[in-house]
Amino acid sequence: MRKITLLIPILLVAVVVALSSIFIVDEREKVLVLRFGQIKQERIEPGLGFKVPLLDEVVRYEDRILSLETPVIEVTPADDRRLEVDAFVLYRISDIRQFRQALGAGGEFQAAEQLNDILDGQIRAVLGSQGVTSNTILSPERAGLMDQIRNRADNRAKALGLDVVDVRLRQTNLPEQNFDATLQRMIAEREREATDERARGREAAQRVRATADRTYEEILSEARRDARIIEGEADAERNRIFAEAYGQDPEFFEFYRSLSAYEQSLTGRNSSMVLSPDSEFFNYLRSDQGAVAKQAEDAQ
Structure with a gap:
């Protein structure tokens, strides 16, 4: 009986010592085991660990963010x-x-x-x-x-x-004391940027207008040149045709020219003309020239 009485305290002390030598490492932490301030163990994996009772200290650190x-x-x-x-x-x-x-x-x-x-x-x-x-x-x-x-x-x-x-x-x-000054400076900078942008826009517009004006003048001058060339060619062709017609029948050609002159001069409200009685303008309107005109007309 006395032996049992003595054994129980010994067992209790042994259990306490055993329990104090065990520690648990959680998955959310890392552990250092210190002995008199010196690192003896480093446990970073979860599970059971062992230390020397009363001598070792377990220090836990967060492993989470x-x-x-x-x-x-x-x-x-x-x-x-x-x-x-x-x-x-x-x-x-x-x-x-x-x-x-x-x-x-x-x-x-x-x-x-x-x-x-x-x-x-x-x-x-x-x-x-x-x-x-x-x-x-x-x-x-x-x-x-x-x-x-x-x-x-x-x-x-x-x-x-x-x-x-x-x-x-x-x-x-922005700091409260600098807010107004900074705001005014930002406004001034934006206004300067807007002025610069408008100036660049006006410059670009002037370049575009100058290019357009130059292109317009070049196109217009080329068109006028081409028109003069065409007019000259047309006049030359007309003169050639008239020359050929005149060469085929000079008398009929003179008659045709006279009729055209009559048509242009005797139309309109004012058909009065002051001419000499022996003027050649009305040669084909005289009776002796009428037969000639009739012969020319029959020949055509």
Whole structure:
């Protein structure tokens, strides 16, 4: 009986020691086993682990993606328009050994402060770099800037055992005290751009009008030249035809010319003419010339 009484406390102590030497690693965490501050084990897979009771300490770290919201910071892009921005960051602890050595017992709170300082510097560096204007920050190119911030912050954070998964710029606002001045400067710039655009438009319109006028003159001069050539050819053809007709029957040709002259001169309201009585104009209207005209008509 006395042996049983002594055995029960021994068994209880053994059970307590055995239980205190076992720890469980959850799938959402990573574990370091420390002995007097020195790392003895690193467990990143879920399951059971063992440690020396009373001597070893189990320190647990999140294996899930963590988030961080940076405070509002003021940046000055290349166009000197000051902006207030803040960011939302996703990160995770990738190397718990490096994390412990870099931050000690500070853990995730100390990591958030260190990461916030890293992001503050990288946001200022990227958004304040040459060629990055406020319009760039507010344009679709914003995604490329966020990728640059993430890459640069990730390179710095690896020294802390952290991986920066993503960085998103949230608010991008003008400082309240600079809003009116910035607005007026933007209006002035837009007016200048509009004036330049109108000037370029007027210049282009003048070039188009000048080209059109030159083309018009060239076409008109070519048309007049072609018209004169055609008129000359037509006159030459007419004269050739008249010459051939005159050569075939000069008397009939003279008769025909006289009739045409009578037709043109004796039409209209005023048909009065002052001529000498022996003028040749009315030769074919005299009785002695009538027979000649009749003979010419019969010959045709």
